[in-house]
Amino acid sequence: MSPAILLVLALGLGLAGWLAARARAWTFRRDSANGRIAALPVYHAWYVALWIVVPVLLFVGLWSVIAPQLISQSVLASPAASDLPAFGFQRDAILSEARSVASGSAKAVFNEAANGLVEPYRAAISRYNLIGVLATLIIAFLAGAWAFLRIKPDFTARTRVEKAVMTILLLASLVAILTTLGIVVSLVFETIRFFGMVSPLDFLFGTQWGPDPMSNPNSPDGSRYGAIPLFWGTIYIGAVIAMIVAIPLGLMSAIYLTQYANPTLRKWIKPALEVLAGVPTVVYGYFAALTVAPAIRDAAFAVGITNASSESALAAGLVMGVMIIPFVSSMADDSIAAVPQAMRDGSLAMGATTSETIRKVLVPAALPGIVAGVMLAVSRAIGETMIVVMAAGAAANLTGNPLEAMTTVTFQIVAMLTGEGSFDHPATLSAFALGFVLFMVTLGLNFIALRVVKRFREAYE
Amino acid sequence: MSDRLAPTRTAEFEARLKKRYAAERRFKMAGLGAILFSVGVLAFLLVTMGFNGIGGFQRAEMNVPIDFTQAGLSGDPAVLAQPDAVQTLEAQGLPSIVDFYAEQKLGAEGAAHISASAWRLVADRIIDDPAILRGTATFSLPASAKLAAGLNGEGSPEMRALATSLAQQGKLETKLDLGFLERADATDPQQVGIWGALKGSMLTMIVTLLMAFPIGVMAALYLEEYAAKNRWTDLIEVSINNLAAVPSIIFGLLGLAVFLWIFPNMRSAPLIGGMTLALMTMPVIVISGRNAIKAVPPSIRDGALAVGASPVQVVFHHVLPLALPGILTGTIIGMARALGETAPLLMIGMRAFVATPPQDFTSPATVLPVQIFLWSDEIDRGFVERTSAAIIVLLVFLLLMNGLAIYLRNRFEKKW
Amino acid sequence: MVTVVHPNLEDTNAKMSARDVSVFYGDKKAIDDVSIDIPTKYVTAFIGPSGCGKSTFLRTLNRMNDTIPSARVEGEITLDGEDIYRSKMDVVQLRARVGMVFQKPNPFPKSIYDNVAYGPKIHGLVGSKSEIDEVVEKSLRRAGLWMEVKDRLEDSGTALSGGQQQRLCIARAIAVDPEVILMDEPCSALDPIATAKIEELIDELSGRYAIVIVTHSMQQAARVSQRTAFFHLGKMVEYGRTSDIFTNPLEKRTQDYITGRYG
Numbered sequence A: 001m002s003p004a005i006l007l008v009l010a011l012g013l014g015l016a017g018w019l020a021a022r023a024r025a026w027t028f029r030r031d032s033a034n035g036r037i038a039a040l041p042v043y044h045a046w047y048v049a050l051w052i053v054v055p056v057l058l059f060v061g062l063w064s065v066i067a068p069q070l071i072s073q074s075v076l077a078s079p080a081a082s083d084l085p086a087f088g089f090q091r092d093a094i095l096s097e098a099r100s101v102a103s104g105s106a107k108a109v110f111n112e113a114a115n116g117l118v119e120p121y122r123a124a125i126s127r128y129n130l131i132g133v134l135a136t137l138i139i140a141f142l143a144g145a146w147a148f149l150r151i152k153p154d155f156t157a158r159t160r161v162e163k164a165v166m167t168i169l170l171l172a173s174l175v176a177i178l179t180t181l182g183i184v185v186s187l188v189f190e191t192i193r194f195f196g197m198v199s200p201l202d203f204l205f206g207t208q209w210g211p212d213p214m215s216n217p218n219s220p221d222g223s224r225y226g227a228i229p230l231f232w233g234t235i236y237i238g239a240v241i242a243m244i245v246a247i248p249l250g251l252m253s254a255i256y257l258t259q260y261a262n263p264t265l266r267k268w269i270k271p272a273l274e275v276l277a278g279v280p281t282v283v284y285g286y287f288a289a290l291t292v293a294p295a296i297r298d299a300a301f302a303v304g305i306t307n308a309s310s311e312s313a314l315a316a317g318l319v320m321g322v323m324i325i326p327f328v329s330s331m332a333d334d335s336i337a338a339v340p341q342a343m344r345d346g347s348l349a350m351g352a353t354t355s356e357t358i359r360k361v362l363v364p365a366a367l368p369g370i371v372a373g374v375m376l377a378v379s380r381a382i383g384e385t386m387i388v389v390m391a392a393g394a395a396a397n398l399t400g401n402p403l404e405a406m407t408t409v410t411f412q413i414v415a416m417l418t419g420e421g422s423f424d425h426p427a428t429l430s431a432f433a434l435g436f437v438l439f440m441v442t443l444g445l446n447f448i449a450l451r452v453v454k455r456f457r458e459a460y461e
Numbered sequence B: 001m002s003d004r005l006a007p008t009r010t011a012e013f014e015a016r017l018k019k020r021y022a023a024e025r026r027f028k029m030a031g032l033g034a035i036l037f038s039v040g041v042l043a044f045l046l047v048t049m050g051f052n053g054i055g056g057f058q059r060a061e062m063n064v065p066i067d068f069t070q071a072g073l074s075g076d077p078a079v080l081a082q083p084d085a086v087q088t089l090e091a092q093g094l095p096s097i098v099d100f101y102a103e104q105k106l107g108a109e110g111a112a113h114i115s116a117s118a119w120r121l122v123a124d125r126i127i128d129d130p131a132i133l134r135g136t137a138t139f140s141l142p143a144s145a146k147l148a149a150g151l152n153g154e155g156s157p158e159m160r161a162l163a164t165s166l167a168q169q170g171k172l173e174t175k176l177d178l179g180f181l182e183r184a185d186a187t188d189p190q191q192v193g194i195w196g197a198l199k200g201s202m203l204t205m206i207v208t209l210l211m212a213f214p215i216g217v218m219a220a221l222y223l224e225e226y227a228a229k230n231r232w233t234d235l236i237e238v239s240i241n242n243l244a245a246v247p248s249i250i251f252g253l254l255g256l257a258v259f260l261w262i263f264p265n266m267r268s269a270p271l272i273g274g275m276t277l278a279l280m281t282m283p284v285i286v287i288s289g290r291n292a293i294k295a296v297p298p299s300i301r302d303g304a305l306a307v308g309a310s311p312v313q314v315v316f317h318h319v320l321p322l323a324l325p326g327i328l329t330g331t332i333i334g335m336a337r338a339l340g341e342t343a344p345l346l347m348i349g350m351r352a353f354v355a356t357p358p359q360d361f362t363s364p365a366t367v368l369p370v371q372i373f374l375w376s377d378e379i380d381r382g383f384v385e386r387t388s389a390a391i392i393v394l395l396v397f398l399l400l401m402n403g404l405a406i407y408l409r410n411r412f413e414k415k416w
Numbered sequence C: 001m002v003t004v005v006h007p008n009l010e011d012t013n014a015k016m017s018a019r020d021v022s023v024f025y026g027d028k029k030a031i032d033d034v035s036i037d038i039p040t041k042y043v044t045a046f047i048g049p050s051g052c053g054k055s056t057f058l059r060t061l062n063r064m065n066d067t068i069p070s071a072r073v074e075g076e077i078t079l080d081g082e083d084i085y086r087s088k089m090d091v092v093q094l095r096a097r098v099g100m101v102f103q104k105p106n107p108f109p110k111s112i113y114d115n116v117a118y119g120p121k122i123h124g125l126v127g128s129k130s131e132i133d134e135v136v137e138k139s140l141r142r143a144g145l146w147m148e149v150k151d152r153l154e155d156s157g158t159a160l161s162g163g164q165q166q167r168l169c170i171a172r173a174i175a176v177d178p179e180v181i182l183m184d185e186p187c188s189a190l191d192p193i194a195t196a197k198i199e200e201l202i203d204e205l206s207g208r209y210a211i212v213i214v215t216h217s218m219q220q221a222a223r224v225s226q227r228t229a230f231f232h233l234g235k236m237v238e239y240g241r242t243s244d245i246f247t248n249p250l251e252k253r254t255q256d257y258i259t260g261r262y263g
């Protein structure tokens, strides 16, 4: 919990600085000839508070990363650590157990070997906690004093504070870029490592998928890393079956809601669709696995198909389609609403019926928006994880039979990263390569779709 | 010319008209059908979960009276106040005492199907109230998972027969199990609870909120109020729009590769989970925040600028307070989405079996949706109802959050 | 106050007539007790200050008000003697017979050809491709647009200039061979040259159809119409031959309006 304590400490110090600076600025104001100074006292207060809080926060952030490392180093240097196993899981488990006992989150050790390490840990933790608190105090004091000395009656505190605020706002908006960058860099980095072990050609064009996380990591069998069945499963479930359900139902719902439904019905149905959209995917997955998949299998048996499996692409795809309906519906709703009323009036005034107006004028006019919405829906469906994890199955089948189990990119990412394999094994790393492909495809779809939507909106503005 | 009947007044026209109206009706019915289907699926889903879930809040229990005066447990309150009181009671032979009285009451066959850890419940009661050691107390102890299944009409024929006979003698019954809301994960479906996951979810959400909300609001303010139209701004905007649509599992990969690399000791910690979800939630907050800020009419800004307020003052004194309800609505919706998110948390290891509720932000935890996923994978039939019950808990929270968002939106929706 | 109808109005063949028509938006009365006969083969102009209900009244004539949920019509409006608000009246057929051109040109985002062919196609008035071609050409010719667009029929209707778009909308309206054409300020979005073309067009069409035009321009009313009705605050104040209304208004308010004393 020590970073939390430091955080509270930082804010407390900031408050102290704030109060002190405001008091001082008030005295300037009292002493000045006309009762005016270059900035309101509150800006002086903020100036000092920022000078205290920002450096301290930076330090706390840094400290919470390096302190645990310093602590384990010093524990490992202690004599009690000499009889630890040299490598591996055992060693980590013992260390982490000793750590949790020492920090108070566990009561007693499970593993006797950890007992001896509790004391060194406790000592190291309290030592570094003390160092952390002292350093925080020193930094706060130095920065605060420097800022405090700078405030004068003619000090333009407001412009300084405002500049700082602007900088903070800018930094906040850069987090988005950093996140994108973080995603790209981490995916690319691990993907390159993966392609160092398995040829990209094997990966992108091979038709057999079956990495063995227990095999020798140094001589992977490239022919077991063919991702085509995964791509096929992803497209078949997400872009074919799910869309066959979601597009007509979503579009028709939107049309009914915007063009036919009376306001009362609309008032009730819209939130209902929002609820449908808000149901977590794990619930849909459970529904698919528990209810839909067995029903499909039973239905298949009933019509004489005996080889239907209990996990099927159809179950996952259908449920995913239902999940996407509200999304397609709201995108279509927006697009149709963006078509000017004049179009509708023009058509009705010619004697077209409502449905003729919708089919021949409104939908064609809204088509770019609807298509973009469908693209976004596809991008959602192929990135959807829980439904396929729970209902689609693990078998990498390259088949067109919707009653068979199929696996998807997202399923395999989960499978590879939650298995037993070590982090350096190509099977584990393949998850990042799959993630990279998924990221690029969804990025492309989103990018195009958002542009289409933007152009479409502008066309009718 | 005027004698010729206009084409729109001929009999053929009217015949065609009939067909057109039929098509109109069909189209309208199709639309209504689509809506009814969607709402019907929703209703079916909720009813299925609710129906199964009710069973999840109950469990099969057997009443066992224990006469402590005969049991020979030392009831020293000082000893029982120690943290290791449970172990002490175990050493004093509490498990066999419980077994003995169970056999007395239920017969050998029945006693074999008291949940193996039932004595812990007795121990907890004793520690809570050592006074009961001075007399006879009756405990309602959970049956084993097999017997519970038998009572549900599932499982092996022997178990069903046993369960039926015990139930007929009034020894075995299904009772409301509010402890489900207080316990954490376990291997026995009779012993599991949701509190561990719920607490994990809460801790995770706190981290998410503390990170995503300030950053999201500040980014929205910057982009909407100050950003110059240039390539950097475009880049930020494109990033945000794309992040909002990137599959959640990708954020999990990011968390795994970056956060767990920086904090290697914090696998499955709410802190890491919260940070990962914060990155996912932030774009949602930025986008809704920008829309709320955009909706504040320019006249208000002009008015404030005209009395000499600086741009920063305009935003913090005037624009932000007016936009806040809209921003909050978006935030709640984003948080609700984060609360239901599973895949990214699987990536950062929050799928571990965690039998005690997390103590703080850095101890191993699981969250509600992951708990649901883990239980759904269990083979034991007893978990089916527990899973649905957990889903009910999750949905209740989501409904509350969405309800709040809708309320806020209706309450503060302003037409300028 | 009742409408003043000029005595020497010898219209016998009224195409449409309204009797005691009132229109409400919710509780608000927008048209108050209007009665009028609209003759065939003439152009009738509705003039009056903004907000007096001209558009509202015009829209009641082909029941476009049905698309506004709060709107309600009282009184009787007949087309060739049949009440258009009776329950058996078919709106689709009515609107096919009473066409409408809007203030802002609103071509569909389709090709010029498809815009004109739209009405004949949905009403099933044409069968073969050559028939459609024929209707499209005829309508575009009558709308005076054929020469300008005959080589670019596949271009989008929205790619035309404003004046061309409006003529396209007129072509679209006459393609179904309506009996009445309603025009709501058809020239207000156009420049003088385009306006002149539309006025010319109205003049040509007036021999075939009953045309009703709403306009804010006195000159336009005087140029294109044979009958003029002056509306004020939801009431029809005065109705008569255009020449009479402009040279010899019987009502003070009419006189004030056409001489520009208020508006």
Ligand SMILES: Nc1ncnc2c1ncn2[C@@H]1O[C@H](COP(=O)(O)OP(=O)(O)OP(=O)(O)O)[C@@H](O)[C@H]1O
Pocket (backbone or CB within 6 Å): C025, C030, C049, C050, C051, C052, C053, C054, C055, C056, C057, C068, C070
């Ligand atoms: N959809 C509507 N709902 C409620 N009131 C309306 C609606 N449309 C028009 N009104 C009201 O009805 C009255 C008449 O409006 P209308 O559009 O018919 O006037 P107008 O004579 O066409 O004016 P202008 O010359 O400006 O076009 C106005 O007071 C207007 O506010």
Ligand SMILES: [Mg+2]
Pocket (backbone or CB within 6 Å): C054, C055, C056, C184
């Ligand atoms: Mg008008």
